[in-house]
Every structure is written in C-alpha cells, then in structure tokens.
Amino acid sequence: MSKVFLIDSEKRPLDPIHSAQARQLLRNKKAAIYRQFPFTLILNESRPHFPVSPLRLKIDPGAMFSGLALVNDSTGEVVFAAELKHRGFAIRDALTSRRQLRRSRRARKTRYRKPRFLNRTRPQGWLAPSLQSRVENIKTWVDRLCKLAPITAISQELVRFDMQLMRNPLIQGNEYQQGTLQGFEAREYLLEKWNRECAYCGVKDVPFQIEHIHPRALGGSNSITNLTLSCEKCNTKKGTKDIKDFLKKDPSRLTKILAQAKRPLADAAAVNATRFALLGVLKATGLTVETGTGGLTKFNRSQQGLEKTHWLDAASVGQSTPILKIKGIKPLLIQANGHGTRQMCGTDKFGFPNRHRTNRQVHHGFSTGDIIKAVVTSGKKIGQYVGRVLCRATGSFDIVTKLGRISGVSHKYCLATHKKDGYSYGF
Numbered sequence: 451m452s453k454v455f456l457i458d459s460e461k462r463p464l465d466p467i468h469s470a471q472a473r474q475l476l477r478n479k480k481a482a483i484y485r486q487f488p489f490t491l492i493l494n495e496s497r498p499h500f501p502v503s504p505l506r507l508k509i510d511p512g513a514m515f516s517g518l519a520l521v522n523d524s525t526g527e528v529v530f531a532a533e534l535k536h537r538g539f540a541i542r543d544a545l546t547s548r549r550q551l552r553r554s555r556r557a558r559k560t561r562y563r564k565p566r567f568l569n570r571t572r573p574q575g576w577l578a579p580s581l582q583s584r585v586e587n588i589k590t591w592v593d594r595l596c597k598l599a600p601i602t603a604i605s606q607e608l609v610r611f612d613m614q615l616m617r618n619p620l621i622q623g624n625e626y627q628q629g630t631l632q633g634f635e636a637r638e639y640l641l642e643k644w645n646r647e648c649a650y651c652g653v654k655d656v657p658f659q660i661e662h663i664h665p666r667a668l669g670g671s672n673s674i675t676n677l678t679l680s681c682e683k684c685n686t687k688k689g690t691k692d693i694k695d696f697l698k699k700d701p702s703r704l705t706k707i708l709a710q711a712k713r714p715l716a717d718a719a720a721v722n723a724t725r726f727a728l729l730g731v732l733k734a735t736g737l738t739v740e741t742g743t744g745g746l747t748k749f750n751r752s753q754q755g756l757e758k759t760h761w762l763d764a765a766s767v768g769q770s771t772p773i774l775k776i777k778g779i780k781p782l783l784i785q786a787n788g789h790g791t792r793q794m795c796g797t798d799k800f801g802f803p804n805r806h807r808t809n810r811q812v813h814h815g816f817s818t819g820d821i822i823k824a825v826v827t828s829g830k831k832i833g834q835y836v837g838r839v840l841c842r843a844t845g846s847f848d849i850v851t852k853l854g855r856i857s858g859v860s861h862k863y864c865l866a867t868h869k870k871d872g873y874s875y876g877f
Contacts, residue, residue, distance in 0.1 A: 452779055453529045455490040455598040463600050465502050466529050486868040487875040488782055490598050504602035507595060510764035511728055513717035516588055517764030520599055526772035531761035531781040536587055538580035550801045581724050587786050589731045604732050605768035608725050608741035638748050640679050649707050650684040663711055665690045675711055742768040783876040813841040814861040819870030824849055824863045838874055
C-alpha cells in the first residue's frame, strides 16, 4: 500500500509510514499536514534523528508521460508511485500563438523593416522549449521527492531503443543484452512503432511475430525498417509473397504499411533528444545514478509478470530491480499545467487580437490553479466541492471537480488546501 511521507520538525526526511500510523499521529496531534500532494506529515515535536532505510528513485522518461517510483532495494517494496503528464504540445501552441501575434504587429507597425535572419545564437546543449519542459518537470519532482524521502540513488531509463545494439547485438559494454534478453530491444521498438497490433489485419492482444515486409526469399533485409508485427495467421498466410501481391485487394492498407515502415518513431525521438540532458540534471544532485535501456525495463517487467503502465515501467528500470512488492499501490496522477500565461493580448480562433488580459493573477487571496475546498451553505449550489479553482476579479469562482465544472461559487465559501504549484493531481 502507498505510504505517507513523514518529515521531522527540522524538515529532515524520515521513513515513509503506513496510512494507519499517519491517522494515529494526526489524531493524537503529534503531527500536522505539511503537504497535500504528495501527502506529507510533519512532526510537531523534535525527536532524536532515527536511522532511515535508503530508497531508490526510479524514472521512466517518456514523450507524453513519465513514470516515477520509489523502491526499497533491500525489500523490493514500492513505497510511492506517480505518473507525470507533460505539456509539450501546449508549449508548442503557445509559442506559435506568440509568434503569430508578433509577426502581425511587426507587419502593422514596421511594415518596411528589413528582414533579419540568423540573429539569435543558441547555446550549446540547447533544447526546444517543448523538450526542455520535460527535463524541467522531472527535475522539479526529483528535487521535491528528495526533500520528502531518504533517497540515496536514482535509476533512469537512458535509452528507450538502442539502435547500435539492434544492429550489432555483440556490442561491448552491454553484456546483459546477451542470452535471454536478446531481441527485446527490436521487439519493443516494433511494438511501439506499430501500435501493438497486427499490421495486416489490425488484431490486438494476441501473441505477435516479427515479420519481414519484403521477404528474405525475395531479397529483403533484416533492417529495422523492413520489419513489422504480424499475428500467426497473417504471417502464415503471407509466407514468402511480396507485400504488393499479398495486399493487392487492400491498397489503402498497403499504402499505410509502406508509409509507416519509413516513418521514424516521433515519441522515441523526443525521449532520445532529452535523455542526456536529463542524465546531467540527475548527476548534478550528487546521488548515485544508474542507467538502463527500454529493453532491459521490459525484460524485468515481463519476468515478474507485471502489466504495462508508466509507473510499473519506472519500478522495473535498471539492473538493480529486485522482486517488487506492489500490492495496494495507487499511483499519483500528476499533470503539468504551467503557471498561467503572461500574454496580455487574447486572440480569437483565427489568431487575431480581440481582447486584453489583466496582469493581476491573485483575486481575493486565490489564484487560478489552487486546489480548494468549498462548503456552500446557501443558494442554488448548496454542497461541498473539492477541486481546482478558476478565479475571477468579481469573486465568483469556478471549481473543476471530478464530477464536472461548478460555476458561480463565491470566494467566501472557499478554503485553499493546496496552493498552485504548476501541477494538477488525481488518483
């Protein structure tokens, strides 16, 4: 079961405790709530510093989601798990909107200005903002968890697909790749690229075979661009036929397969572009950092019969993975929302300016993004609501709850339980 983080009165991390112990500490007023997400208690009285069990933070970085897990290496117990959703596309759209507004303004105000090019130099190691945000999100949560738990080591999935290893399985420095792990890299890559379904009939959730698009008997190669996934029935039916003959009655699927075979894996490219930047950030913490590949992660997970989720992938990263104890673990769902917008000019759906925004973000002591509890005692909306608040200067707020959006709640009924930190939470 997920544990509750505990820190002493001097804010030093202690061993996470069971939820029943947390309730008892709160009931006896020996501790207070320090943080709601992730739920953390702080002791009221100073105590001698007790020895703590070291924990390992495991990270499975992804393009859209990253998995986080805290694992006790000696017992295999998963103490905490989370799935972090990034906001790369939101950043891309915001930058596009800003570029359009500036270009429009320049055209109106300085229409005869001479065009300028190559007037911005990028520093070494520069990443696009949508990619850099992934690194910064993970860095933020590594720093937070290090303050709440006794973390002594970090494991990171450094490369999801090792292209050199797929070309040459005998490459030095990756001895674990030999034997039972052989082929996991290529198979995992193909599963991601072909959406875990048969390329010829679209069936899912069946055992797949690696199939040559252009058969070896007709001169096809073993290149990863010539491989796809097929169910046993389609693989047997196709045999050594050329794909154009096999799918001559289904030209749309033929076109789709040939196009997909040449298309690179965009998500893997995003992960590969940020992997060493993230590694540098993790090493800067001063903790021991272990790295592993996506093939090894899948091998560890499949050996223990675990389902494929982001947090279980994170718990399976690296050679240090013990026999995991995951009973009762419910991952914290974290979504990066940013800290609002500084854009003063609002636009319509076509990108034309149509309104002006205020630079004031705090209204009646609340900011949009705060998690609040509202107990409404009168009016049409009597009840209790918990969720993320959307503030207005009028004092009439909206609350986004699990059941939907509640409009027109007065600020007088609201109490902040978790101040805005750029993320929203759920289970």
